[in-house]
Amino acid sequence: EAGVTQFPSHSVIEKGQTVTLRCDPISGHDNLYWYRRVMGKEIKFLLHFVKESKQDESGMPNNRFLAERTGGTYSTLKVQPAELEDSGVYFCASSQIRNTEAFFGQGTRLTVV
Amino acid sequence: ELKVEQNPLFLSMQEGKNYTIYCNYSTTSDRLYWYRQDPGKSLESLFVLLSNGAVKQEGRLMASLDTKARLSTLHITAAVHDLSATYFCAVRMDSSYKLIFGSGTRLLVRP
Numbered sequence: 325e326a327g328v329t330q331f332p333s334h335s336v337i338e339k340g341q342t343v344t345l346r347c348d349p350i351s352g353h354d355n356l357y358w359y360r361r362v363m364g365k366e367i368k369f370l371l372h373f374v375k376e377s378k379q380d381e382s383g384m385p386n387n388r389f390l391a392e393r394t395g396g397t398y399s400t401l402k403v404q405p406a407e408l409e410d411s412g413v414y415f416c417a418s419s420q421i422r423n424t425e426a427f428f429g430q431g432t433r434l435t436v437v
Numbered sequence: 438e439l440k441v442e443q444n445p446l447f448l449s450m451q452e453g454k455n456y457t458i459y460c461n462y463s464t465t466s467d468r469l470y471w472y473r474q475d476p477g478k479s480l481e482s483l484f485v486l487l488s489n490g491a492v493k494q495e496g497r498l499m500a501s502l503d504t505k506a507r508l509s510t511l512h513i514t515a516a517v518h519d520l521s522a523t524y525f526c527a528v529r530m531d532s533s534y535k536l537i538f539g540s541g542t543r544l545l546v547r548p
Contacts, residue, residue, distance in 0.1 A: 327479065328479065333477065355534070357534075357535075359536075359538075361541075364540075364541075365540055366441070366443075366537075366538045366539055366540045366541070367525065367527075367536075367538040367541075368538070369535045369536065369537070372534060372535070380534075380535070383535075415479075415480065417480075425470075425482060425485060426536070427479075427482075428472075428479045428480035429479050430477060430478050430479040431477075431479070
């Protein structure tokens with residue numbers, strides 16, 4: 325069974341550009357989460373989807389970040405325009421039921437120069 | 438607000454030695470996780486600790502939980518190079534789904 329997969333694994337963009345990260349959860353997992361780790365600090369929660377609905381987006385840093393999950397399958401996280409402080413590793417995780425353990429993807433390393 | 442403090446942030450140790458990583462959290466929680474991450478790889482779940490006094494062991498790693506002290510430890514016994522990775526603890530708040538992570542401990546086991 326395929327795990328959570330994220331694309332791309334690395335992305336280097338210039339400040340002001342747009343980047344879209346993608347996450348494919350484990351098939352059948354309704355819950356999808358985005359986290360990020362900035363500058364070697366703790367991993368922080370960004371938002372949570374249940375199917376296509378956003379349940380909690382309290383961790384989204386500002387309105388330059390837009391997450392979508394059309395059709396309740398894969399999710400995208402767009403950063404527009406990117407700033408230097410957006411650099412970090414963005415993790416996606418999914419779980420079948422909210423109260424069960426979430427499985428993480430390998431992360432996308434975003435570098436904004 | 439739930440906060441999780443993990444220490445040390447970096448640990449360099451020789452093979453064969455023992456050491457402990459500590460994870461303190463600030464409010465009550467219904468479960469605590471330990472994860473391992475190798476560079477470029479996903480977070481791998483090592484242990485889930487649910488109750489006070491819980492102890493779990495897998496190979497050279499042993500995790501414990503003291504909910505009264507709000508403290509979990511990850512003990513490494515007779516370290517080997519293959520254990521080199523970054524280890525995270527994460528706490529889930531009661532009745533919530535968000536994980537609150539510590540800063541991670543980067544472990545380097547030297548020959």
